Amino acid sequence: MRLATVLTPISDAYLQVASQCGVQDVVHRYPGSDPGILKAAQRRIAKFGLRLGVVEGYLPIEAIKLGQDDGTELLQLSNLIREMGDLGIPLLCYNFMAGTDWVRTQTDVPERGRARVSAFRLADAERAILLGRELSSEPIIPSDLTATKLWSHLERLLIQLMPIAEQAGVTLAMHPDDPPLGLVAGRPRIMHCVESFERLVQLVPSPRNAICFCQGTFAAMGVDIPATIRQLGPHIKYVHFRDVRGSCDDFVETFHDNGPTDMAAAMRAYQDIRFNGPMRPDHVPQLVGEDEGEPGYTMLGRLFAFGYMRGLMHGTDA
Numbered sequence: 001m002r003l004a005t006v007l008t009p010i011s012d013a014y015l016q017v018a019s020q021c022g023v024q025d026v027v028h029r030y031p032g033s034d035p036g037i038l039k040a041a042q043r044r045i046a047k048f049g050l051r052l053g054v055v056e057g058y059l060p061i062e063a064i065k066l067g068q069d070d071g072t073e074l075l076q077l078s079n080l081i082r083e084m085g086d087l088g089i090p091l092l093c094y095n096f097m098a099g100t101d102w103v104r105t106q107t108d109v110p111e112r113g114r115a116r117v118s119a120f121r122l123a124d125a126e127r128a129i130l131l132g133r134e135l136s137s138e139p140i141i142p143s144d145l146t147a148t149k150l151w152s153h154l155e156r157l158l159i160q161l162m163p164i165a166e167q168a169g170v171t172l173a174m175h176p177d178d179p180p181l182g183l184v185a186g187r188p189r190i191m192h193c194v195e196s197f198e199r200l201v202q203l204v205p206s207p208r209n210a211i212c213f214c215q216g217t218f219a220a221m222g223v224d225i226p227a228t229i230r231q232l233g234p235h236i237k238y239v240h241f242r243d244v245r246g247s248c249d250d251f252v253e254t255f256h257d258n259g260p261t262d263m264a265a266a267m268r269a270y271q272d273i274r275f276n277g278p279m280r281p282d283h284v285p286q287l288v289g290e291d292e293g294e295p296g297y298t299m300l301g302r303l304f305a306f307g308y309m310r311g312l313m314h315g316t317d318a
Helices: 012-020 036-046 062-066 072-087 122-127 147-168 194-203 215-220 225-235 263-272 299-316
Strands: 002-006 025-028 051-056 091-094 106-110 116-121 171-174 209-214 236-241 244-247 250-253 278-281
Touching (some): 002 051, 012 299, 036 072, 051 072, 072 091, 116 122, 147 171, 147 194, 147 209, 209 215, 209 225, 215 225, 225 236, 236 263, 263 299, 278 299
Parallel strands (some): 002 025, 091 171, 171 209, 209 236
Antiparallel strands (some): 106 116, 244 250
């Protein structure tokens, strides 16, 4: 497996620190329609001995989720996959949360040593925080949108994109709904349980139709993490390594070593399924001196995670 990371920002200093910590892959956000951005980023990242291995986040996919795309978003995604194939970037991570992304109701819950972490309480969801924006500012969801329609829209998308992904050699990895609830702020969701991911990989069978195993989100589902890793096995091509304490409707993020999941057992499960893709820390605590940083994506907490994850990787490697 390959230690990966998001860097905010992707600065030379952060790239050098990541390289020093043993990171191998860097994750890049959607670059927009400029075909030169990814190529330039790839060259810059390579100068530090790292690989641009994943494109994830802010994809042009919202109209597709709602069944309202006029062909523009499909073209943008198709072009992105072809460009990634040309550049040898192997993995595109996406989600199917219509009108939202990952949602939290609080971003300053005290964890160990008064580090700050994010949390979600369904009872407070009317004031939920979506990546720093109020849910009320997000796209209006059609009143007739249902889970059945979302599945139909997803199947149509995969039928259209999978031949392009197969030809380009790019794997599409689905991220689960976060929080893993069937309904958030009146918006239906479909990727919130293990059965949904079993259905996903059968919807359009292909080695390029895969799973992003966001471990914290699956933990919030209440499943046995090592057993679920083995159950989904070969379909897991990308991992977000994190943990939460609580349930799907009321949970708080934790340090990687301070949650309820047996993280060593989880890492052994990844070894057992011969997972060899990128694995990145996710939603790290904000440590002292980083109060102004983006919640979940500051650097000091990520450094702690790098060392912890590398230790688990080495300690469980048969």
